[in-house]
Amino acid sequence: MPFDIVALKNVWRRPTRSVLTCIGIALAVATAVALLGFASGLERSSLEVYGAHGVDMVVLRSGVSERLTSNLDERIAERLAALPAVRAVNPSLTDLISFGDRSLIGIPVHGWPADRFAVATLQVIDGRRVSDRDRAAVMLGQGLAAGLNKCVGDEVEIESHQFSIVGIYQGANLLENSTAVMRLPELQELMDRPRQVTEFQLQLHDNLGDARRVAELLRPQIAALTNAQGKPLGLAAMATEEFVTGSAEVRMAQGMAVATSLIALLISSISVLNTMIMSVFERTQEIGALRAIGWRRSRVLRMVLGESCLLSAVGGLLGIGVAWPCILLLSRAPALEGFIRPELSATAVGEGLMLTMLLAVAGGFYPAYRAMRIAPSEALRYE
Amino acid sequence: MNNPPSPANAEAYLLQVRQVSRVFSDGQVSALVDVSLSIRRGEYAAIVGPSGSGKSTLLNLLGALDRPTHGEVLFGGRSLSAIRDIDSLRACQIGFVFQSFHLLPTLSALENVQIPMFEGPRRSPSERIRKAQELLTIVGLARRMHHLPSQMSVGERQRTAIARALANDPPLILADEPTGNLDSHSGSAILDLFDSLHRERHVTLVVITHSSDVAQRAERIITLHDGRLVPENESGREFLHPQGHVPAVSNSTSP
Numbered sequence: 001m002p003f004d005i006v007a008l009k010n011v012w013r014r015p016t017r018s019v020l021t022c023i024g025i026a027l028a029v030a031t032a033v034a035l036l037g038f039a040s041g042l043e044r045s046s047l048e049v050y051g052a053h054g055v056d057m058v059v060l061r062s063g064v065s066e067r068l069t070s071n072l073d074e075r076i077a078e079r080l081a082a083l084p085a086v087r088a089v090n091p092s093l094t095d096l097i098s099f100g101d102r103s104l105i106g107i108p109v110h111g112w113p114a115d116r117f118a119v120a121t122l123q124v125i126d127g128r129r130v131s132d133r134d135r136a137a138v139m140l141g142q143g144l145a146a147g148l149n150k151c152v153g154d155e156v157e158i159e160s161h162q163f164s165i166v167g168i169y170q171g172a173n174l175l176e177n178s179t180a181v182m183r184l185p186e187l188q189e190l191m192d193r194p195r196q197v198t199e200f201q202l203q204l205h206d207n208l209g210d211a212r213r214v215a216e217l218l219r220p221q222i223a224a225l226t227n228a229q230g231k232p233l234g235l236a237a238m239a240t241e242e243f244v245t246g247s248a249e250v251r252m253a254q255g256m257a258v259a260t261s262l263i264a265l266l267i268s269s270i271s272v273l274n275t276m277i278m279s280v281f282e283r284t285q286e287i288g289a290l291r292a293i294g295w296r297r298s299r300v301l302r303m304v305l306g307e308s309c310l311l312s313a314v315g316g317l318l319g320i321g322v323a324w325p326c327i328l329l330l331s332r333a334p335a336l337e338g339f340i341r342p343e344l345s346a347t348a349v350g351e352g353l354m355l356t357m358l359l360a361v362a363g364g365f366y367p368a369y370r371a372m373r374i375a376p377s378e379a380l381r382y383e
Numbered sequence: 384m385n386n387p388p389s390p391a392n393a394e395a396y397l398l399q400v401r402q403v404s405r406v407f408s409d410g411q412v413s414a415l416v417d418v419s420l421s422i423r424r425g426e427y428a429a430i431v432g433p434s435g436s437g438k439s440t441l442l443n444l445l446g447a448l449d450r451p452t453h454g455e456v457l458f459g460g461r462s463l464s465a466i467r468d469i470d471s472l473r474a475c476q477i478g479f480v481f482q483s484f485h486l487l488p489t490l491s492a493l494e495n496v497q498i499p500m501f502e503g504p505r506r507s508p509s510e511r512i513r514k515a516q517e518l519l520t521i522v523g524l525a526r527r528m529h530h531l532p533s534q535m536s537v538g539e540r541q542r543t544a545i546a547r548a549l550a551n552d553p554p555l556i557l558a559d560e561p562t563g564n565l566d567s568h569s570g571s572a573i574l575d576l577f578d579s580l581h582r583e584r585h586v587t588l589v590v591i592t593h594s595s596d597v598a599q600r601a602e603r604i605i606t607l608h609d610g611r612l613v614p615e616n617e618s619g620r621e622f623l624h625p626q627g628h629v630p631a632v633s634n635s636t637s638p
């Protein structure tokens with residue numbers, strides 16, 4: 001009989017308790033995997049949106065990582081366009097707006113000039129793009145149009161104004177599909193932010209070689225731009241990837257995912273601790289007897305640690321076994337349109353499993369230590 | 384106190400107890416007071432005495448499970464306090480038999496007997512199984528090897544525990560009321576087994592008992608009273624239950 005069989009069979013001594021502990025761990029791991037998967041899905045999706053429009057760099061007011069609170073004068077666009085490495089600039093105003101009878105709140109609406117690349121790179125699936133001749137016109141993402149149950153030619157109420165839907169576009173993914181686009185001046189007027197934008201999206205010349213290096217070179221040039229009086233414009237330029245990973249939404253989603261996962265895993269490690277400490281206390285005499293017949297402390301330690309690792313591993317695998325098929329199913333669901341990706345979740349699964357094992361050892365160590373300290377003379381106590 | 388063990392004594396005596404006292408710190412209980420005795424190699428000794436007289440405390444000291452407050456215990460002529468690897472001594476030199484068996488409930492008889500073999504002399508997995516089979520055959524459980532403790536009678540459980548005690552071929556077996564949980568029939572089967580271990584394998588046996596059966600079979604009776612040794616010629620047969628009144632718990636649930 002191999003030594004590990006002893007730990008294995010000990011876990012089965014109280015099947016109900018062991019199974020419940022495993023289920024607790026499984027839920028924690030499934031939660032962690034799902035949340036971490038969601039957070040990286042969000043990051044990946046935002047990157048895709050910028051990628052789909054060919055945005056190489058994003059310029060914000062320096063010191064601002066939340067693009068909605070960035071506030072810039074749209075005329076800076078010409079200064080940026082004058083930089084030799086820059087091919088095109090799209091001034092962009094984004095705000096979160098309620099639609100219709102407030103059934104949809106916080107929809108991201110982009111105000112873009114009709115003649116720039118951002119509008120030009122929209123994939124229109126019905127109707128047409130907005131043009132400079134339009135008044136009170138809006139384009140809707142596919143998902144948003146479906147949610148509002150509207151099609152091209154319908155009217156939609158935005159902030160108490162009537163807009164007519166001129167086109168419906170298919171976004172890069174779920175994220176972009178629930179946005180709307182209108183002409184920049186119209187959004188500025190609607191939101192009472194005349195001449196204001198939240199960011200500039202830059203396309204760089206692609207004959208300049210490595211885009212990352214060009215962005216690195218461009219960054220100080222943009223930071224050094226000044227106004228007519230020689231005062232700095234206070235701009236911060238970032239490569240798209242850097243901007244997305246550093247953005248408040250992504251960081252918040254990741255922070256929440258990590259924090260919630262840690263709490264879930266901490267609770268599961270406390271449940272391992274609880275289960276194992278009960279198990280060790282119940283077996284005081286038996287463990288004393290094992291010591292009496294010659295087992296070393298290290299062997300008792302190994303046995304009890306083995307038991308808690310087994311509980312955690314089974315729980316962890318069970319959690320992944322539940323989360324994985326769910327993720328696969330969700331990743332194929334048309335409603336989610338690639339927001340969740342199986343290959344992304346593989347890293348989340350790995351992270352989840354690693355954390356579980358770590359916390360299993362953390363939760364199992366104290367009971368194992370207590371077991372190790374049981375005196376061999378306990379075996380003869382009360383006899 | 385530190386007189387070196389004379390070689391002749393070390394030859395003859397497996398265990399020597401020299402002026403041993405054991406005081407438990409909580410409540411200041413003197414469980415043993417100035418006890419001295421020697422046990423020859425191959426001897427079969429019974430320890431008797433009323434409950435609380437210090438029998439288990441003495442057995443703990445003999446088996447290196449505990450240390451005396453004063454005095455010393457020699458094993459094979461060496462002071463236990465001077466032995467560094469006491470775990471290895473317990474694993475290889477001493478077999479323990481407990482009143483409530485202390486078998487692992489989820490392991491079969493064959494697996495339980497292998498438990499001490501993880502320590503002690505190196506053996507391959509197949510050697511361990513062979514040895515365990517051999518021992519279970521000796522204790523008469525050849526047909527019960529794959530039973531769990533819960534599937535065996537209490538007598539069979541105790542025989543499994545004896546096979547386990549023999550796993551590393553120790554020269555000494557210590558038993559604390561080994562028949563205490565058994566009915567008189569399976570109790571005497573256990574005693575027959577002890578007899579044959581003593582006669583055929585020359586195992587040194589020290590057995591705590593309340594039963595006059597055990598005391599009759601032993602070569603020597605050590606009597607304790609209030610933690611003190613009662614001189615052997617005044618030996619205390621009165622602490623033994625008369626035959627037929629063995630306190631038996633035949634259907635005990637503890638493995």
Ligand SMILES: Nc1ncnc2c1ncn2[C@@H]1O[C@H](COP(=O)(O)OP(=O)(O)O)[C@@H](O)[C@H]1O
Nearest residue numbers: 383407412414433434435436437438439440441
């Ligand atoms: N671990 C311990 N802590 C405190 N007192 C103990 C301990 N073990 C035994 N005793 C006390 O020592 C005395 C002898 O106990 P024990 O050796 O178990 O007696 P016996 O086995 O003869 O019934 C008793 O009074 C008992 O309460």
Ligand SMILES: [Mg+2]
Nearest residue numbers: 382383438439
């Ligand atoms: Mg006792």
